[in-house]
Amino acid sequence: MAEGAEQIELKFRIYDGTDIGHSTYASSMTVGTLKQRLVTEWPRDKTVLPKSVNDLKLIHAGKILENSKTLADSRITYGDLPAGVITMHVLVELGIQYMLCFLIFFTVANTVRLVVKTKSVEYMPFSLSLALTICATCWLGYGLAVDDYFIATPNVLGFLLGLVQMILYLIYKNRKNEILPKTNSQELAISEHQTRKDGNSNKTSLNQPEEAARDGERIANKAVESTELEV
Structure with missing residues (x-):
């Protein structure tokens, strides 16, 4: 039998442990065509449903198969099960991965905004920024190397934000205390105002005994005048 006409019996184990698509397939079939068939035959009662071929990853012998x-x-070989049935594992890519990635990148973008606003890298530790940049760069390179846009796409943004962080650090690394003089000026103004207020309070306190003596003298004079009138 010719190699292109060889039939391979396959079944596919999905995320909940159940097997689908148990059938024989021609060895000449591409992985992309096989994925398209799986998308069409995917059980509709499952909570996770792939929408396209790109949502699926086929794993055999610890290796992700290329479309x-x-x-x-792909060197699919017969397994150890009776009748030579080969079990492949199916991984479904979820959109929540993108949500988590963009949430992290939003936090980084907010830090970048704070650095530009304060002209200080006090709130952007260099070691953390460097680690995030290296991580995003490595994953971007890997995604491009294996032609996997699920990995490459979110890390494009991570790489760009990391590059911006490094540039900002070089610009503002010697300006950590630039915002401090403004803060000191504000505190000095508040302190002077408080000093004036306390001084006025002290003056009022010092004048209180004198005012009390005058009030006592007035009361005594009125008492004397009342006595003279009665006499």
Whole structure:
């Protein structure tokens, strides 16, 4: 039998442990075509439903299969099960991964905004910024190397934000205390105002005994005048 006509019996184990798509497939079939068939035959009662071929990853012998290669090119070999059935694992890419990535990138973008506003890198530790930049760069490179836009796309933004962080650090690394003189001026003004207020309070306190003596003298004079009138 020719290699292109060889039939391979496959079944696919999904995220909840159940098997789907148990059938025989031509070894000349591409992985992309096989994924398209799985998307069409995917059980509709499952909570996770792939919408396209790009939502699926087929894993065999610890390796992610490429869409452009055929089953024969991917070196699919018969397994140890009776009748030579091969079990592949199916991974479904979820949109929540993008949400988490963009949440992290939003936090980084907010830090960048704060650095530009204060002209200080006090709130942007260099070690953390460098680690995030290296991480995003590595994942971006890996995504491009394996032609996987699920990995590459979110890390494009991570790489750009990391690059911006490094540039800002070089610009503002010697200006950590630039915002401090403004704060000191404000505190000095408040302190002077409080000093004046306390001084006025002290003057009022010092004048209180004198005012009390005058009031006592007035009361005594009125008492004397009343006595003279009665006499």
